[in-house]
């Protein structure tokens with residue numbers, strides 16, 4: 187996906203030059219000629235980054251920066267300064283600018299600063315604990331090679347985040363990172379999603395469709411929830427990994443591709459191999475480089491930093507605090523839904539606290555919610571679905587039919603339980619993955 191960049195400069199030629207150069211590099215660029223016009227643009231659409239001149243009429247770059255820090259605290263701002271306009275660069279950084287560049291600057295300086303700035307927003311990974319640091323060290327190492335990676339861990343621990351991190355740290359980072367959830371599509375649709383099809387290869391194939399493997403060529407494909415792929419497709423995937431070529435549906439010739447594969451699972455994949463539910467040969471192919479992310483309760487040192495990070499993310503720029511008692515509670519909670527559950531709790535607590543100080547009462551309101559009638563209904567509903575899944579051997583389509591629901595509803599329900607942290611015990615969680 188193209189990142190949206192807003193460029194602000196009162197000099198017409200500068201604006202156009204920056205637009206041309208950034209558009210060529212693959213960004214989607216909008217322009218504004220002063221701070222006030224920029225604020226108007228920002229209110230209309232979502233930007234990933236702002237690059238602004240300092241000296242401008244109406245509202246200058248520093249004033250614009252202060253405004254953005256208040257309204258959009260996560261939006262990175264890069265200031266472009268003429269030599270000597272900023273006496274004290276450090277103070278600009280203190281005001282919350284991501285960085286500044288001095289005119290005249292080279293295209294490379296600009297691109298590198300932008301790339302670093304985008305990194306902040308997309309997938310900052312908190313890693314205070316030794317366990318998480320080890321995960322990132324492994325990820326950085328494997329990023330330098332092209333081997334297949336299997337990222338394992340419970341729901342919400344950050345598997346997708348770490349997968350992106352691998353891509354971002356590899357020399358493929360300029361090319362696409364393409365996630366595909368293997369659980370979200372039935373078998374034949376998943377196949378055409380992954381490998382694409384030729385025009386006319388079946389009724390309804392009115393145009394050629396490019397598969398995700400091809401879209402990710404030169405980059406990385408993320409096969410999320412790999413265990414949900416059925417046996418036949420598993421065999422096809424194995425061949426892709428071995429031959430480094432895909433068979434586009436309806437095409438006579440295989441097509442060479444150079445796509446790095448990262449797969450994720452929150453199930454005990456080895457156990458599934460032993461039970462004959464997942465191909466052993468594919469497992470060994472995928473498991474060349476396993477990365478296991480431990481559950482949050484086993485790396486509590488990450489909790490305070492995650493809390494601070496999620497507070498910044500959800501406080502709408504206000505200074506939301508948290509009482510010691512509430513913090514202790516967060517430290518001791520089980521976090522079955524891991525970082526995702528913690529993020530949801532913080533987001534809701536920000537609102538309940540009126541964006542001031544999160545206290546025990548705000549958390550208890552949620553605990554109470556979970557234990558009260560709605561909570562126990564959710565729990566009962568979850569158990570029903572779990573039983574159906576067990577009977578149907580994990581097949582979501584059949585389980586949904588048995589419960590008289592659509593597969594989509596079933597998946598949405600399961601996602602909802604994960605977000606709420608309403609989950610069965612570890613052993614049973616595999617059925618709901």
Ligand SMILES: Nc1ncnc2c1ncn2[C@@H]1O[C@H](COP(=O)(O)OP(=O)(O)OP(=O)(O)O)[C@@H](O)[C@H]1O
Pocket residue numbers: 309310311312313339340341342343344345346347348452492495525526529604
């Ligand atoms: N270490 C971390 N630092 C910052 N944010 C994190 C961290 N770990 C997880 N998150 C956040 O928690 C949420 C869940 O992470 P992610 O989607 O990567 O988990 P997952 O393991 O892929 O989950 P699932 O198994 O449900 O697919 C995301 O919003 C992610 O940004």
Ligand SMILES: [Mg+2]
Pocket residue numbers: 345346410450
């Ligand atoms: Mg995921």
